Amino acid sequence: MPTEEKFDAIVVGAGPAGSAAACTMARAGLSVVLIERGEYPGAKNVMGGVMYGRMLADVIPTFPADAPIERVIVEERVWITTADSAVTVGHKTAAAPSGIPNAFTVLRAKFDRWFASKAEEAGALLVPATVVEDVIIRDGKVVGVRTGRADGDLYADVVVLCDGVHSFLVKKAGLQSREIEPHEVALAVKEIIALSPEVIQERFNVGEGQGVTLELYGDVTQGMGGYGFIYTNRESLSVGVGALLSHLMRTKITPYALLEHVKQHPLVQPLIAGGQVVEYLAHAIPEGGYKAMPRLYGDGVLVAGDAAMMVNGVHREGSNLAMTAGR
Numbered sequence: 001m002p003t004e005e006k007f008d009a010i011v012v013g014a015g016p017a018g019s020a021a022a023c024t025m026a027r028a029g030l031s032v033v034l035i036e037r038g039e040y041p042g043a044k045n046v047m048g049g050v051m052y053g054r055m056l057a058d059v060i061p062t063f064p065a066d067a068p069i070e071r072v073i074v075e076e077r078v079w080i081t082t083a084d085s086a087v088t089v090g091h092k093t094a095a096a097p098s099g100i101p102n103a104f105t106v107l108r109a110k111f112d113r114w115f116a117s118k119a120e121e122a123g124a125l126l127v128p129a130t131v132v133e134d135v136i137i138r139d140g141k142v143v144g145v146r147t148g149r150a151d152g153d154l155y156a157d158v159v160v161l162c163d164g165v166h167s168f169l170v171k172k173a174g175l176q177s178r179e180i181e182p183h184e185v186a187l188a189v190k191e192i193i194a195l196s197p198e199v200i201q202e203r204f205n206v207g208e209g210q211g212v213t214l215e216l217y218g219d220v221t222q223g224m225g226g227y228g229f230i231y232t233n234r235e236s237l238s239v240g241v242g243a244l245l246s247h248l249m250r251t252k253i254t255p256y257a258l259l260e261h262v263k264q265h266p267l268v269q270p271l272i273a274g275g276q277v278v279e280y281l282a283h284a285i286p287e288g289g290y291k292a293m294p295r296l297y298g299d300g301v302l303v304a305g306d307a308a309m310m311v312n313g314v315h316r317e318g319s320n321l322a323m324t325a326g327r
Contacts, residue, residue, distance in 0.1 A: 190240025
């Protein structure tokens, strides 16, 4: 009989929750394997692009020194739009703070790779390009995972599920039995639009390394629950929109058509003019709130991040809750 490969902990998913969990446990001296289905961490992960510094500092206190931060947010704007105008409110600081920034923009393909590397530095074993197909249960306890690799069964004292919204592993582990309803999830799409740093800084009236968040409500979502957004990166803008899946189904408006509606708004057009679309992404976002959360633990298993429905869309909170839960 082959020897079972045993770890103290297996973490499924190298997003903010998974890397925070792996990093924390590895630093405590545990043997940890971090499994990621993408070719590399961040290859399949999507979000609007804003993160909060304090929660990341709780895991990596020195992150400002080498994290792939795009821009530190110094201004937050909200537009309540009509077809051709907007009521605006916002807040701006005089300068980007030194030390730990309150908020900053990232590109997940860069950030998740960096975050997972910190877990590796702490001693975790990263296993990319590997799909976890099932959990292994013995006598009612989760004791490991079954991957798509040959001889791919791995065992551990605890399995931490951080595999995102619509996690089928959460169901297989017995933490949730029902399906997520369309009104409990939003579908968001975004484009990365390339512009030079100088153009971004001039259009948004910020200095080098400084950034702006702009969130749009009202007409841009065509009566659906959700909002549009523009976030400044170093050499690009993240421009997107999200709406409840149930509302998209009711109106039969496609996410791409909704995004085009946002981009065609007369106040948005001058901000993105001359930019080149270099990437298009889509992602489901948990919106069900507390009542939609699965059971967060079982015998030998824990769940965190989007898999646990840990999102507060109103306050743009998802990655910060994921990192805190993972830690």
